[in-house]
Amino acid sequence: MGNIMRGGSSTGKVNTDSSLKGSEDDMVVVLQDYPSPEIGEPIYRMGEKLRILAQEAYWWRVCSVQTQKENYIPNSHVAKVYHGWLFEGVERQKAEELLCLPGNRAGSFMVRQSARERGVYSLSVKHRNVKHYRIFRLDNSWYYISPGLTFQCLEDMINHYCDFADGLCCALTSPCLSGMTPPSDASTGAPPVVMRRNFDWKKIDRGQLVSTDNHSDNMVSYGVRNSIAAYVSFSGSQNSAQTRAQSRKKKSKSLYALPENSLGNIDYEADF
The missing domain is CATH 3.30.505.10 (SH2 domain)
Structure with missing residues (x-):
């Protein structure tokens, strides 16, 4: 890097x-x-x-x-x-x-x-x-x-x-x-900070995603299901970790010549 x-x-x-x-x-x-x-x-x-x-x-x-x-x-x-x-x-x-x-x-x-x-x-x-x-x-x-x-x-x-x-x-x-703070009431204040987690496509039943049954007990709307199904078909078996990394990267040229360093084990112990 x-x-x-x-x-x-x-x-x-x-x-x-x-x-x-x-x-x-x-x-x-x-x-x-x-x-x-x-x-x-x-x-x-x-x-x-x-x-x-x-x-x-x-x-x-x-x-x-x-x-x-x-x-x-x-x-x-x-x-x-x-x-x-x-x-x-x-x-x-x-x-x-x-x-x-x-x-x-x-x-x-x-x-x-x-x-x-x-x-x-x-x-x-x-x-x-x-x-x-x-x-x-x-x-x-x-x-x-x-x-x-x-x-x-x-x-x-x-x-x-x-x-x-x-x-x-x-x-x-x-x-x-x-974990010690009870959920906030949306009507009384801002929601608590929620750390972002990525969606796990492997846990989704693909049959439900493409189902056209309007009466099915599915939280995903028909139009959204079609969009998701299209995404799944294109993503195939691509490694989810690689997908996350590619979507989260935001690279720019550095003006600083930082030393080459493997990530291995970071050893920067805080002194306070």
Whole structure:
């Protein structure tokens, strides 16, 4: 790959890097039980997601996403979360504690923004243990973990690694703590972030796709079924992974002479 820069197509529902702190700047995650068990029964527990109702200096009024319980919490006990996967100011050890909470599975991840240096990010991924990767940034603001794979924004990077491990310990599956957040009501707010997954044509009954029975119990309309059937007939037995790769690639000439590097095992351990 060398000098080739790749970025995934932006058809998923992860927001772009140009607006990292957009519509979800009122969401926080609890970093430690509050109050501590030594003082009394905790009102909010570590890993619980809260919606900010009001920010009053040191104390923030919040509402639990899970229980709808409203109360105050010190801002030192929470971290802001943007777009479901970007955690602000979460240190390495705390990231490991959050990713090891029940509800997170292999491939659960978070992108962490350094509390000490603005614009510095790391990727933390749960696998057999929690692995941390430093996210580097070029002078033209493109991002990379491995020099052979660069991305125009963090969204493209996350989308790519959701489909391919490409040297990480495993492919990304879902944002940290996403399994602990109940589905949003479409009538009351925006839907939660959903990581893009590719459609598996091998699991589709081709007989249903080309069926002309208008009364059949089929979720696909007659016209759409014909279109899909045409696609299937042309795709044949083409390897689905190759198809995904070709559809997601967005290549452009690089102005940067990046070193040749195999993707093998990425060894860029984050230092925060």
